[in-house]
Amino acid sequence: MFRALKLSYNACRISTMIGKNRMVKGNDGSKGRRSKSNFSVGQSIKTGTLLGYVGYMSWSAVDVAEKLKEKGLEEAAEKLKAQNVTGDKLDMITEQRLKEYGLEKGGDRVKVLKFIRQMTTQHNKKIFNDPVHGHIEVHPLCVKIIDTPQFQRLRDLKQIGACYFVYPGASHNRFEHCIGVSHLAGKLTRQLQQEQPELDITNKDILCVEIAGLCHDLGHGPFSHLFDEKFIKAVKPELKWKHEEGSVMMFNYLIKKNDLEKEFKKYGLEERDMDFIVEQIAGPKNGTNGEWPYNGREKAKGYLYEVVANKRNGIDVDKWDYFARDCHGLGIPNPFDHNRFMKFARVIKFDDSLQICSRDKEAETLYSMFQIRVALHRRACQHRVSNSVQAMIVDALIAANETKLVPKKDGSLIKISDCITCPEAYTKLSDSIFHVILMSTDKKLAEARSILQRILQRKLYRCVGETSPKQTTDKTNVKELRKKIMTFILQKSDGKLKETDLYIDIVCLDYGAETENPIKHVNFYNKNNIDEAISINRDKVSLMLPNVFAEHIIRVYYKKTDNNISEKASSLFKKWCDSHDYQSQTRIPDDT
Known part of the structure; x- marks a missing residue:
């Protein structure tokens, strides 16, 4: 069973007023209607106290000074009052600004900043x-x-x-x-x-x-x-x-x-x-x-x-x-x-x-x-099967893109790809487009529907082989590599394969910085000097850490369901791998 939605958003934002026109039973057994209460369940979990977040913003300079005096900060009260610091300016007060106001004692500055932060976070979360x-x-x-x-x-x-x-x-x-x-x-x-x-x-x-x-x-x-x-x-x-x-x-x-x-x-x-x-x-x-x-x-x-x-x-x-x-x-x-x-x-x-x-x-x-x-x-x-489904969804969206499907405010429709410049239409564009296409009876969407129905029937694009280059392929060479593989397979297939029958997926797996070590751009500090940033060489961390931080996986998918042709595509891809000294993994039969 699929896991239920994990974020109980509506349940947790309890704000329903209690006691509104509810029948109640008194201690004497009598029944009556409870009057509407001013207390809400939501208030029981609010983190604000007497003053809401907006309340302090209405304070005058005199109010701010009085609050500081209540905390025993008489000198700070006078300094801020002299600078006409009102409630709406409190959040902009920094330690440097307090110095400029003439508050010399570091301890007092810390106390003032603590007070300000407490007051400015007293809102109803x-x-x-x-x-x-x-x-x-x-x-x-x-x-x-x-x-x-x-x-x-x-x-x-x-x-x-x-x-x-x-x-x-x-x-x-x-x-x-x-x-x-x-x-x-x-x-x-x-x-x-x-x-x-x-x-x-x-x-x-x-x-x-x-x-x-x-x-x-x-x-x-x-x-x-x-x-x-x-x-x-x-x-x-x-x-x-x-x-x-x-x-x-x-x-x-x-x-x-x-x-x-x-x-x-x-x-x-x-x-x-x-x-x-x-x-x-x-x-x-x-x-x-x-x-x-x-x-x-x-x-x-x-x-x-x-x-x-x-x-x-x-x-x-x-x-x-x-x-x-x-x-x-x-x-x-x-x-x-x-x-x-x-x-x-x-x-x-x-x-x-x-x-x-x-x-x-x-x-x-x-x-x-x-x-x-x-x-x-x-x-x-x-994952190879996930990428197979992904390729099918992309093909379905491309096939559906010439048909206007997404409504604007005025009721007119626009293409899926045009939504990226139309926020009102983009508001309505989500994963639900999958089912919008499936439920449509428009003949123009027949191809897109057919692809999505195959996903639901688990008749996915078959991964007929994969390999990993010995050296990481540069991004600029990915297109050229894909073109070379496609050309080789089509030329050797004796006309049995067309470009539209194949999908060549080149996946890059890295640490987030392409071929670079991401830790190269991280700075550290030592407990003996917490204010000095230092770099740490990989070898000083551990000798067991990787030397290579990226690799590519090349996968060939056959889009149709003919077993004989898929085997042909698989053998041709293996030949290409052998001719380029790549280790290939056959995926026939591929039980996706």
């Missing part, structure tokens, strides 16, 4: 029960985002696409993954805030990072990476479109469509903060002439851009969640403990930038993290 991270707190602004059609769409996007046709437990989706990433993003930044107050990480910084983590996958299409990496590349080869672009489009549309601008302002987020969120979702930029490429945060806070999507070394909360969540769903052990890594995370200056570093003793643990990535791709994401 909701508690979600997540199967991977347990009970997690979600900021009310994040809840507003979650409660939109654009975000709810992620419930119908499988996290690892076609793997669900191989692993019955791989039913988890982008919805729960994004909530998990948001949770880990907030957890990591709070850890840094608490351990290194000199970094001046504000609660507003944390909220922005949480929102970026929550919305980073809004732009994924049907069956996740299959959509942008296979389908869009096939039907719009002139575009270099990636799901990150779709995420930015959907984020902006989500805010406008659901009138959330006022909600963002309510929590103190301004245009600069919106830029910061979008920049994290869009991914890293390369500065020109050494200039800082971002508008959202200054270079001194550049390490915040490494939390959700770290392109420098690939260590980020997005991976941590999908490692844990994919392993949970697939039934594969996950040896990497992201909570331990957070405990040792520290921001240190290296060269001319601040970077998130780890303890030197954690180096081997990080290698195991990247090994999990390889294991997940080898055993699930790039």
Whole structure:
């Protein structure tokens, strides 16, 4: 039996008012109707106290001073009052700013910052029960985002696409993954805030990072990476479109469509903060002439851009969640403990930038993290049967793309591939397109329907052989290699095979940095000098670590069901492997 949806979202967001017009039985046995109560079950699990998150923002400078005096911080009260610091400015107070205000005692500055952080986090968070991270707190602004059609769409996007046709437990989706990433993003930044107050990480910084983590996958299409990496590349080869672009489009549309601008302002987020969120979702930029490429945060806070999507070394909360969540769903052990890594995370200056570093003793643990990535791709994401199903779904989508299927607001229809520039249509595009095509009676969709019906009947494309080159093939040579194999097989087949009968899949398995060692870009620190970033050579970690960090697998699939022709394709591929000194593995018969 397939595992039920793991994130009990509606059940955990208990906010139903109790006592409304309910029949009750008194102590004397009499019955009556209970009056509507002002207490809700949801309030019993809120983390806010007397003042909501917005309450402190209405304080005057006198109110702020009075609150500080109640904490025994008379000098700080006078200093902040003299600077006319009101409640809506509290979250912008940093240690450096307190120095500028004339608060000389370091101990007092720490107490003031602690007070500010306590007050500015006293908002009514909701508690979600997540199967991977347990009970997690979600900021009310994040809840507003979650409660939109654009975000709810992620419930119908499988996290690892076609793997669900191989692993019955791989039913988890982008919805729960994004909530998990948001949770880990907030957890990591709070850890840094608490351990290194000199970094001046504000609660507003944390909220922005949480929102970026929550919305980073809004732009994924049907069956996740299959959509942008296979389908869009096939039907719009002139575009270099990636799901990150779709995420930015959907984020902006989500805010406008659901009138959330006022909600963002309510929590103190301004245009600069919106830029910061979008920049994290869009991914890293390369500065020109050494200039800082971002508008959202200054270079001194550049390490915040490494939390959700770290392109420098690939260590980020997005991976941590999908490692844990994919392993949970697939039934594969996950040896990497992201909570331990957070405990040792520290921001240190290296060269001319601040970077998130780890303890030197954690180096081997990080290698195991990247090994999990390889294991997940080898055993699930790039499983030969999973890739067979994936190829069939892509072919079905290509066949269906000339037919307009997805409705816009005005009721008109557009093609699947055109949805990437139309957010209102993209909101309606999800894995459900699979069944939309299946249920259609349109004759134009006959070919697409036939392919999808074969998937349900388990008449999949057959893998007739696979091999691994002795040396990793460069990305630029992959197309040429595929062309050479196809040409050889077709020329030797005596006309029995056509190009449309075959699918040649070249899979790259790596540690996340193509052929490079990803740890090469990670810096560490020693407990004897926690403020100095150091590099650690692979040989100093262990002599048992790999020398090669990427490999390719070449697979040939036969699309039709003729056993004799599939055997012919298999033998021809074996001949090609022999002529190029490749070790081949025959897959005939291939019981997919």
